[in-house]
Amino acid sequence: MYKLVRRLLNKLTGGSQSQIYQPVLSEQAFNLYILHKCPDIFSGNVEHAHEFSDSEYTNYIALAFREKISSRFFLQPADVDKLCQRAYQPDSIWSHQLTRFVSQVLDDGMFIYAEQGPKLSGEFPWQSIPVGPGGDSLYSIKPHRFSFLPRLALATYLRLIPSNYLLEIVDSWMKKAEEGKSSLFYVSNLVVIQRMLATTWAWLFLAARPVTRSIEELGLESRLLRILWADIQFLIPRIGSSVPNNHLLADRFAACFIQMVIPEFCQQIEFSDVEEKFREEFLRQTYDDGGSFEHSAHYHEFACEMGVAYLLLCYKQGRESNKEIYNRIKMLLHFQAALTGPNTKTPLAFGNATEDGLFPLDGGKGWCSGSLREIYRALFAAQITSTPNDDPSVERAFWLLAGKLRESDQNIENDLICQSFPEGGIHVYPDSELGGRLVFRSGPLADTTVVAGHTHADLLSICLSVGEQMILGDSGTYTYRGLSSKWPESSPDWRNYFAGPIAHNTLCIEGQDPFGKIVGDFRKFDIPPPLKCHYSISPSLAWCEGKLSDVGIYSGYIRGCVHVKGYYWVIYDDPSLLEIDDQLCWYGFQCTPGSELSNFSPKTLQIENNSKNLFLTSSFSDSPEIIEGNLDPPGGWFSSGYGSLSPAPQIRYKLEHFLPSAFVITTQPEAIPELISVSVENDESSIILTLKSTHNEDWLIINKNINNACVYSGLVFTGQLLWIRFVAEKPALLRWSNGHHISWEKYGITLNLEEAADNVLVL
Known part of the structure; x- marks a missing residue:
């Protein structure tokens, strides 16, 4: 038996030189790994574990991992029932969204980006999903990210669908993956990482089922554990090899996630300093003001989701996170909240985007602006405006925060500031x-x-x-x-x-x-x-x-x-x-x-x-x-x-x-002005904009060299920005930014702007 285990482990850790990665997903291989690499699962609990049949091993391991993983994860299986009672009443918006999703993917066909693909079933063509425009292989790859899986697992828990529906889908994927005939299953670290995260959440919803109900259905939980195990065996020798942008950050986060949540699946390889490497990469890829070096809103969301998940897992495990990381996560969430504003359903999609998120826990189309805003409110900024109730991505925050969304506050700060x-x-x-x-x-x-x-x-x-x-x-x-x-x-x-x-x-x-x-x-x-x-x-x-x-x-x-x-x-x-x-x-x-x-x-x-x-x-x-x-x-x-x-x-x-x-x-x-004119003055250090209409005239004076006074038409302004409204050809209203002094002999104006109580003055 030892030689069999060794051969399996060699294969799992990269012994095969085949171009197409071929995972080991069998029940026997998984049980052997647990028996020899995780003996504490059985120690003190089952005296004759070595006498178990494969099916008995499967059930016992599945039950054991309910305790192992749940004690480290965002929430425990026992929490799912009370959270579902809060959020998934028959007339709730989330229930309707979940029902609609299940009907779509099982009856009509799942959307693969802008195209409607095949129905999810045991006959799903995992190896031959059509490519998109221009031979875009991302279309063929997308289902392998498993973004559908947590939603279908939740539907299974809520008994919206029988468990055999999901069992057939998972079995068909495992069967085709083991054949090793297509590179789509393990095409990149990032795809496998996204599948790993989706699978872990799906496992949680299934693990929440009462033992009396699911003792005969533990095989589905076991299958998800085996997929997680195989994915982690693929990732461990490859972590750190990805392109040094969001892909490398995902590598570093995945290492943290594995070590913090499922360390049993990475015991055969040295796996040290993972948190320090994640923190270093996170700080390298983000800015002090909350921006990101990729200059893409979608990949900024990626960084936010990773940072938030790391922070929440630290809290779950009863330890403080690194202070610098804490502050950087806060600034990234602040950036996101400002970028979208309270209307989170209209994300500002600058830069590349595919809308493939890391935590597919809601009924939206991938963007998670509302989720990040609610997490920001819950962790850092209670006083900003809450997300609209009909933003589907709030459901993602609900699960990541274990239901601890913050109620709307009566003393909302005005976050409609520049x-x-x-x-x-x-x-x-x-x-x-x-x-x-x-x-x-x-x-x-x-x-x-x-x-x-x-x-x-x-x-x-x-x-x-x-x-x-x-x-x-x-x-x-x-x-x-x-x-x-x-x-x-x-x-x-x-x-x-x-x-x-x-x-x-x-x-x-x-x-x-x-x-x-x-x-x-x-x-x-x-x-x-x-x-x-x-x-x-x-x-x-x-x-x-x-x-x-x-x-x-x-x-x-x-x-x-x-x-x-x-x-x-x-x-x-x-x-x-x-x-x-x-x-x-x-x-x-x-x-x-x-x-x-x-x-x-x-x-x-x-x-x-x-x-x-x-x-x-x-x-x-x-x-x-x-x-x-x-x-x-x-x-x-x-x-x-x-x-x-x-x-x-x-x-x-x-x-x-x-x-x-x-x-x-x-x-x-x-x-609306009737006439707009622009002039450059003061040796090109000032720009003067004039906006004329029937009843008034506005001047905008932009002084680029704030250390020197801007002189224009008898006006002397020391400062950065000045707006003047004229009514009946006389200045009637002033506004300024970073202003110090203004004098205008023609109108008898001499003002020390720094002494003003506000940045607005009615003349």
């Missing part, structure tokens, strides 16, 4: 009076670390939502597959289109990507951080400006954003330093699908979507070009999720003589 995350490249300008929020995506900041494989060319772009409706958005990802012979002959280069500047709300120079064209499927990692950024925030006025460098033909481009609360957002551009010959250049604004555009006035476009309105006014003399669903060349496309492709209006303003220009965006018709 916030800047310069390292993370995000500046958030919400406005409750306008009912909208603008996010200025500045980009990777100079002197920060960047791993750009998943980064889009979204430098100095904007996104804007009104209520729950995104109006101007990041166009999405659509595909990771570069142009090749696997695409139809006349297919556009979708990968470069969606990753490039043409699909983002910023300057586009035709045929030029600031980071260079993607060759293959992903960007090169090592791009120089291209941005110099300045910003300033006060309660009623906020500003950010970025200048690009080290990005080829885009170097020297300047864009700024000013938010005047209650009135409008202003975007200004200065392309005067660009060295461009005859290339076609434009400022683009990508609307979301369903948007309808009309001329509100000669200078103003009205954009309406789902009864939400936005007004876009420009300083340009010519009307913009509107493109929707063009293929040659591509333009006017939107991907609301990985694999989806929809035509949507794109607005393009062609550059005029490379002079400074501006746009004013608002939801209030009365705030």
